[in-house]
Amino acid sequence: MTEITAPKSPITTAEFADEIREQLKYTQGVTVEQATPADVYVAASTAVRRHLMDSWMKTQQDMVNGNTKAVGYLSAEFLMGKQLRNALLNAGLTEQFDEAVEQLGFDYQDVVDAEYEPALGNGGLGRLAACFIDSLASLGVPAFGYGIQYQYGIFKQSFNEQGQQIENPEYWLANEEPWGHVDYNRSQRVDFGGYVADEDGKRVWHPATCVRAVPVDYMVPGYASGRVNTLRLWTAKSYDEFDLLTFNRSDYLNAVRPQVDAENISKILYPEDSTPQGKRLRLQQQYFFVSASIHDAIRVFYPGQDKPDLTTFPDKITFQLNDTHPVIGIPELMRVLIDEYGYDWDTAWDITTRTFNYTCHTLLPEALEVWPANLIGELLPRHLEIIYQINDHFLNEIAGKTRDKAKIERMRIVTEGDDPQVRMAYLAVAGGSHVNGVAELHSQLLKDITLKDFSDLYGEKFTNVTNGVTPRRFIKLANPRLSDLITEGLGTDKWLSDLELLKGLEPLAQDDEFVKKFAEVKHANKVSFANYAKRQYGFDMNPDTMFNSMIKRLHEYKRQSLKILALIARYADIKNGNMSADDVMPRTVIFGAKSAPGYYMAKLTIQLINNVARVVNNDPDVKGKLNVFFPWNYNVRLAQHLIPATDLDEQISQAGKEASGTGNMKFALNGALTVGTLDGANVEIRERVGAENFFLFGMTVDEVEELYAKGYGPAAYYEANPRLKQAIDMISNGTFSNGDRNTFAPLVADWLTKDYFMTLADFDSYTAIQSDIEALYRTPLEWHRKALINVANSGYFSSDRSIEDYLERIWHTGPLAD
Ligand code: CJB
Known part of the structure; x- marks a missing residue:
């Protein structure tokens, strides 16, 4: 039963x-x-x-x-699906x-x-926020997701004739949107600009403009918890009807400018992922949603009180800062407490540091936001004063902890010099109780490298919470066939709220009949995906080939280039007759990726992939053996279709660069095998599913560091490996650009002279592991047995477990009492 x-x-x-x-x-x-x-x-x-x-x-x-203390998850992105x-x-x-x-x-x-999918996020960080609010509700923990209701989400991607990425506006609100409830009566005012003056011994901010932040509420229903939380996304509206004086002078456009400017704040999601642009509008967005959210929380938890006792604020709500984007919330809460409610500095600081915690999602130094103090001063003059004060207090405090002058200098929140900069990650560490990375390796590297000085002096603040994904969306909804089989195998559907129960499938991996059913599910999913891809994109996919997917943002560190070089090498092998027909394992390679619009190398890589696909798919010599597809506009919906249909997924970032990855978890839970480096959460996935059920390749973090230190010369790898050389030469000689040798020259030049992420150095070991992969795929029963073992041992990667870790290590709260 x-x-x-x-x-x-x-x-x-x-x-x-x-x-x-x-x-x-x-x-x-x-x-x-x-x-x-x-x-x-x-x-x-x-x-x-x-x-x-x-x-x-x-x-x-x-x-x-x-x-029960609530959680306020402050995030500039919620990629809900x-x-x-x-x-x-x-x-x-x-x-x-x-x-x-x-x-x-x-x-x-x-x-x-x-x-229509609301695409209010760039990638992993935004999707993680969506998984987390799902899990919070499913665990019955009271929570708000706080963010921005952008009118334009991440751009809609298309490809032109040349295979280049074209960005089209994503006006997702073009049609009726039944989920968001606009609550004009719970608006908040958010001020900007102006000056600060001394008045009666107090610093008083006289803002120049203000914007009306209107909440749009989305229900976040929990699974089997009876609880429904709120995702409150702010939209910007103007207060100024219009400027009558200017209007009378018949300058209509200028008269409505304040309205237009105000409403611009929530107009568009910045499409840069991991490489913030430091734009004025972005800082306005950050302050806009964080200020509105803090005031909203005070309104919610102290209803109707003019003089609330805000020393209890950290007992009412804990704010999680999702990356540096909402860190301006720290000086904002200080300002609210001191200027609006009259608390002294020390009390305000005590409340603030007990309220905030910070999650870091990167190891790339350029992804840690730094704002010019001048810009902050222009938009938020009072906040800049407070930030300088925090900096002074902080430097005093650390002077009491270390005599190392150089270290103290390195830890400044605001740098010195002509153009001082505010380091938001440092502000977050100083102004919060806990700092966490998103996978064990990442948290360790944060302590050892990125935030080492801070961890030396504030070691107790640092912890890890490994990411997770919601099994409701990514197994139950995305993969109903597998869900039914899991329920059949376990004799219960309770695994949907306790994913560790998947462990009960492990003995079934020795039951050939069950493994065959599992294989049938995968095949049926591949057929479904092939039909979907035909309908949506006009692709002809053969479900009897291996489906090999690489879906994620296009970033050099993620190394789509490694995949494409290996693919070209394989193409050349088949074409040149280096492989007999029997040796070739037919494969369908599927890419999904968006690039930041201004990221030149990433965009060129997209163009290369599209052109390799064009050449390979039209070459009769490789027909039936190799196909490459690049469905445009990769999004949550496509992920839900493709992940259940994938046999092999690629997590091939340079070791030490991917903070965690969450696609890897979704794939393992859906019975794909992973080829990957020892990076991010791959390490933990491999530990859990077993080394023999994971295709590991490539340099480790230490080996990467050693090679950097020794001096890395990529050209030597090109010279030493004839297959690699041939692949790169084919790109140079115009094989994929109709004979034009210039089109991809910048990529080739980069590989041969810089190759910062060491694609060439890992090429050998990557192509070697592909032979093991193909050997295993030839024995389907053994392949699917390993895939099933992956599913059985990936229960840990439920976002419910991540949230439980946050509750225990950081938030110190729990479910609402019934
Ligand atoms: N991440 O998606 C983003 N955007 C950023 O700006 C910085 C990091 C990603 O966050 C995910 C969730 O933690 C990680 O799994 C992923 O490794 C990281 O790149």
Whole structure:
């Protein structure tokens, strides 16, 4: 007997169909006959939202009235993915929805497809935030996600004739959006600019302009917890109706400028990932959402109180700073406490440091945000004063801890000189209780290298929380076939809220019949993906080949270039007859990646991949043996389709550069094998699934450091390896650019002279491991056995476990009492 514990609403299909009809009629004003799938999508979403309403309101009341500290997850990005299926799952209405929609005469897939994905994030960091708020709700922990409702999300990617990336605006709010509730009555004012004056012995900020921050609330339903939390995304509106004086002078455009400027703040998500641009508007965005969120939390937890006792604030809510983007919240809370509520410096500092914690998501020094003090002074003059004061106090404090003058200098929050800079990561360490990295190796490297001085003096603040992913979206919704098989294998569906139960599948890896079923699931998923890819992109994929995916942002450190060079080498092997037909394991290679619009090398790599795909896919000599596809506009939806269909995934960053990775976790949980370096969370995945079930290659962090120290010369690797040489020469001689030798010359020049991420040095070991991979793939039963062992041992990578670690190590709170 299989035990089913998934939530199931008591309402019937007929009742749910009635609710949809009612929404269509009374909200949208259309009959069922007139309705389009998009209408039904809006109606069904509104109906689900109503089902969640009581739990949402009760969760908020219990949070304010109870004694359980809440979590405020401050993040500039929440990459949520589609909402409807997830809401149906948590409301226990999936079956009723599927049936009701059919009864109304629609195909449920068309209705689900009508949803437009809110793409309010760049990549891993934003998707992690979405997984975390899902887990917080599922664990019943009271929480707010606080961020920005950008009108334009990450750009929509297309490719032109030359295979170059084109960025198109992503106006995701073009159609009715049923999930966000705009709450004009809970707006906050956010000030900017102006000057600070001494008045009655106090510093008083006289801002020049202000913006109205209006919350748009999204429900975050927990799985089987009965709780529904809130994602509160701020949108910027103007207060100024318009400037009448200017208008009277018939200068209409200038008269409405303050409105336009104000509303610009939440207009667009910056598309840079890991390489912040230091733009004025970005700092405005950061302050905008953080200031509104802090004031909102005070409003929520001290309702109607003019003079709240804010010394209790850290007992009400703990703010997690998701990377450096919200770190301006530290001086903001200081300002609020001192200027708005009259606390003295020491009390304010005590409250502030007990309220904030900081997660660092990178090891690349250029990704740690640094703001020119001048810019902060212009936009937030009072904050700059406070930052300088924090800097002075901090330097005094560390002078009491060390005599090492050079160290003290290195630790300045604000640098000296003509153009002083504010280091937001340092401000975050100084102004919060805890600092964490996102995988064990990453947290160790933060302590040893990136933030070493800080860890030497404040070792107790440093901890690790390894990332995780939500099994609801990334197994249950993305991979229903595997979900059913897991439930069958375990005899229960409880694994969806306790993912370590997957361990119970391990003995089944010795049961050939079960492994065959597992293999059938993978094959069926590949067929589904091939159909999807045909429909969406016009690709012809053969599900009987190995599906090998590399999906992530395009970054040099992630080394898509290593994959493409190896792929070209394989292409040349087949084409030149170096491999007999029997030796070739047919493969379908799938890339998905966006590049920051101004990142030249990354964009050129995209162009190269597209052109390699064009040449390979049109070459009769390799037909049926090698195919390369690059579906454009990789997003959460595509991930949900592709991950369950993948046999082999690539996590091949240079060791010491990928903080964690979360795609690797999604793949392992969906029964793909990983080829990867000892980097980020790969290390922990390999530890758990077993070295024999993971394809490891490449230099370690220490070897990389040694090679840097010794002096790295990539040309020697090119000369020494004829296959590598041939691959690079093919790019140089125009094989993939219609004979033009210039198109990819900058890539080639970089590989041969700099190759900062040591692609060439790892080429040998990468191509060698590919032979092991292919040998194993020839014995499908053994391949799938290993893949199943991966699934069984990846339960640790649930974001529920990550949240439990945060609760224990950092937040010191827990679920709401019933
Ligand atoms: N990450 O997505 C981003 N954006 C950044 O600006 C910095 C880091 C990624 O965060 C993920 C979640 O922690 C990590 O898994 C990934 O390694 C990191 O690159």
